[in-house]
Amino acid sequence: MPKGKGKNNFIKPIVMIGAMAFIVCLMVCVFHIYDIRKSLEKEINEQLVVQLDIAGEILTDDIADTESVVDAVAAELGESGRGALTESQIYRILNKYKSIDDFQAITYIKEDHTIYFDNEWYRDASDMVREPLYEIKENQIYLTNEFWKDSHDYLLLFLVPVMNGEERNGFVVALKECGGILDGDAFSYLRKSGDLILTDEKGVILDCNLTNLQTQDEKYDTIYDYMGKFWKIDKEKISELSEMISDDGLSSGTVQCKNKDGVRYFYSFSSPEVFPGLRILSLYTENVYTGVENTIIIGSVASCGIMMLSVIIFTVIVFKHNSSASQLITQLAFEDNITGGKNLNFFKEFTADMLERYPGIPFMIHRFDISNFRYINEAYGHIRADQLLKIVIEEAREVFYSKELCVRMDADQFALLARNTQDLEERFFTFTDKVNTRALDIGIRYPIKLKRGVYQIKNNEHDISLMIDKANMARKTLIGEEKECVAAYSDLLANDMRKADRIESEMETALFNREFKMYIQPKWDIMEDKLYGGEALVRWMKEDGNMIYPSDFVPVFEKNGFIEQLDLYMLESACKMIREQIDKGGPAYPISVNQSRMLLNDPLYINRITEMLSRYQIPKGYIELEITETVFFTEREKMISILNELKEVEVQLSMDDFGSGYSSLNMLKDFPFDVLKIDKEFFSESITSESSKWILRMIIEMAEGLGIRVICEGVETKEQVEMLRKLGCRYVQGYYYSKPIPAENYVESFCGEIA
Numbered sequence: 001m002p003k004g005k006g007k008n009n010f011i012k013p014i015v016m017i018g019a020m021a022f023i024v025c026l027m028v029c030v031f032h033i034y035d036i037r038k039s040l041e042k043e044i045n046e047q048l049v050v051q052l053d054i055a056g057e058i059l060t061d062d063i064a065d066t067e068s069v070v071d072a073v074a075a076e077l078g079e080s081g082r083g084a085l086t087e088s089q090i091y092r093i094l095n096k097y098k099s100i101d102d103f104q105a106i107t108y109i110k111e112d113h114t115i116y117f118d119n120e121w122y123r124d125a126s127d128m129v130r131e132p133l134y135e136i137k138e139n140q141i142y143l144t145n146e147f148w149k150d151s152h153d154y155l156l157l158f159l160v161p162v163m164n165g166e167e168r169n170g171f172v173v174a175l176k177e178c179g180g181i182l183d184g185d186a187f188s189y190l191r192k193s194g195d196l197i198l199t200d201e202k203g204v205i206l207d208c209n210l211t212n213l214q215t216q217d218e219k220y221d222t223i224y225d226y227m228g229k230f231w232k233i234d235k236e237k238i239s240e241l242s243e244m245i246s247d248d249g250l251s252s253g254t255v256q257c258k259n260k261d262g263v264r265y266f267y268s269f270s271s272p273e274v275f276p277g278l279r280i281l282s283l284y285t286e287n288v289y290t291g292v293e294n295t296i297i298i299g300s301v302a303s304c305g306i307m308m309l310s311v312i313i314f315t316v317i318v319f320k321h322n323s324s325a326s327q328l329i330t331q332l333a334f335e336d337n338i339t340g341g342k343n344l345n346f347f348k349e350f351t352a353d354m355l356e357r358y359p360g361i362p363f364m365i366h367r368f369d370i371s372n373f374r375y376i377n378e379a380y381g382h383i384r385a386d387q388l389l390k391i392v393i394e395e396a397r398e399v400f401y402s403k404e405l406c407v408r409m410d411a412d413q414f415a416l417l418a419r420n421t422q423d424l425e426e427r428f429f430t431f432t433d434k435v436n437t438r439a440l441d442i443g444i445r446y447p448i449k450l451k452r453g454v455y456q457i458k459n460n461e462h463d464i465s466l467m468i469d470k471a472n473m474a475r476k477t478l479i480g481e482e483k484e485c486v487a488a489y490s491d492l493l494a495n496d497m498r499k500a501d502r503i504e505s506e507m508e509t510a511l512f513n514r515e516f517k518m519y520i521q522p523k524w525d526i527m528e529d530k531l532y533g534g535e536a537l538v539r540w541m542k543e544d545g546n547m548i549y550p551s552d553f554v555p556v557f558e559k560n561g562f563i564e565q566l567d568l569y570m571l572e573s574a575c576k577m578i579r580e581q582i583d584k585g586g587p588a589y590p591i592s593v594n595q596s597r598m599l600l601n602d603p604l605y606i607n608r609i610t611e612m613l614s615r616y617q618i619p620k621g622y623i624e625l626e627i628t629e630t631v632f633f634t635e636r637e638k639m640i641s642i643l644n645e646l647k648e649v650e651v652q653l654s655m656d657d658f659g660s661g662y663s664s665l666n667m668l669k670d671f672p673f674d675v676l677k678i679d680k681e682f683f684s685e686s687i688t689s690e691s692s693k694w695i696l697r698m699i700i701e702m703a704e705g706l707g708i709r710v711i712c713e714g715v716e717t718k719e720q721v722e723m724l725r726k727l728g729c730r731y732v733q734g735y736y737y738s739k740p741i742p743a744e745n746y747v748e749s750f751c752g753e754i755a
């Protein structure tokens, strides 16, 4: 895999956005919970203070009620006391009111210090009651432990003077137990929340209702004592609370603190109006919230959890979607959907990577295609043709694998990066062989030939596209009919390609400007020693007077298709010449013109020939079409039928360059040729070798036997003429008689006399 490319570059931001959204959610969640806790604490603290205030108010009301009962006792004792009150009368009144309220005792102390109890006894109060109490002039309520000399319990005392007109007869003292205050309904909520303590402004515990049983065993004088010893609250906090509690101007408040074990405590207090010096304290831990808090927090955590889960799910979905999208993009960018292999993009990156990593390995780029793939496509259908492309990639994978790669670029074009090993050609041969075997398996009987251009990569070369182009340049030099189907790139080749490019750029104008000239080379009847006809050969006369030979431009035109136009132009020139000769009444000889393979593949070819011959009214047999033998190596049946059609047009047909390739005498039997042109290479061999001479004689005899005329090309000497005559060859063409000459010169030199 080429490094770094094709990876999911956009997955990173998605993951980051997902992670950020998750963190934000988490922070919102934590903040939300913290906020809930804070406001809950505040709410509950306020609630407790409100509860304390309400309880204080209820307590005040209760005390006012009790006071009015005691007032009623004093009033009745005063009313009745106008005369002298009997003891029994006093006891009756005391008893009557004692049952109305929950008094511990109701007493009546007369001016003479006699004290009457509700349980119907009396005594002298001097040694029981403290002195200042005798002085009361108006209603007084005390919370004190200093009333009875022999008791130190705190008691709630209601003192009301008993008046007889302006004169005081004594006073009523009603007692209530201090401990009962916190047991009232008003404090039920507070009792459930924690410890409830009644203190004076100095923090002295007057009464307490403790939820913690452990505290029952020990006695604490002040709440500060209790806070320090039992709850382990540090001194600083204790003094903060003591300052608040002792502050007369502060009726309520809350102090929050943490003990040494990390438990948080809250101390809320309130002062009932009736006792400015009295403090009702509620002591509770943070556990008081937990019930409410837990429900709210669980709800919040759950909704935050759902939120975070949604973010995670969303991120995962986006991530998955994008990774499959990116996979698809990578696939589209680097894979070939027809072969299932890699594509050119991948090839370029792979090659660059290999060259960088293994500079010591001699790498080559091969650029190949399937010869006549168009025919395979048409003959076997595109599905099988596609299968063939797939086979090529699959087999290439088997043969070229270590640091090597073969990809399909486009259509039937392939690129291969291969190590230039000694056995490379052998490997390629194996590969072609395997492709052929597999092609047969899928029913393609047509032999698979891979035309290949090769480029040896030089050191420090980096332009992969240029390397591929160079290999392709070499491939393009192959027309497909060569024995060898591999061509290597060379600078010479590049030069030729440049030349070819120039030719291509100029050809159209050249045809228009009539720069292509018809030269004629005479053909000689050596038996009768007279002209038999001529072959039209093209020459390109440039404007500057330079002449270019067909070997320089015909192969270029054969590749780009321009040869078709040129051949028809030459045919027309020949027709024109013959017509002119006939019209002049001068002798006219048959002219042969060379015809390229491309023409034969043109479906309108026969029509064109027919039209041209009839336009120039060419008599039968005056035009001979020369077709090189290589044309007949492929599509044999199709070629036979085309030649048969041509025969009907009444042209002569000759097989050109016989003996230059894999000639087969069979062809003479199957194809309707009139003439067999023996190539000069084959002929020149016959001169030196006896066996070749013998073969030539056989060919001549056999052709004659089939009614085919034989003409030998490239005859340059008198000896050659003599030898051919002896072998029975009647017609020759060559420099011995004449080089190709301009058509006008040919007419002038050879067609001057009336035949």
Ligand code: C2E
Pocket: 521, 536, 537, 538, 549, 550, 551, 554, 563, 566, 567, 570, 594, 595, 596, 626, 656, 657, 680, 713, 714, 715, 716, 733, 734, 735, 736, 740
């Ligand atoms: P070809 O059709 O076999 O033409 C015969 C070639 O042999 C000609 O080369 C001719 O000049 C050459 N030749 C003839 N006698 C001798 C000889 O005694 N010694 C030597 N050394 N050569 C001899 P040329 O004109 O250069 O043409 C080369 C080839 O180019 C032709 O071979 C033909 O295949 C092709 N060609 C020429 N004109 C045309 C054309 O108009 N259309 C097509 N399609 N091909 C053409």
Ligand code: MG
Pocket: 535, 594, 626, 656
């Ligand atoms: Mg020829």
Ligand code: MG
Pocket: 656, 657, 677, 679, 713
């Ligand atoms: Mg020839």
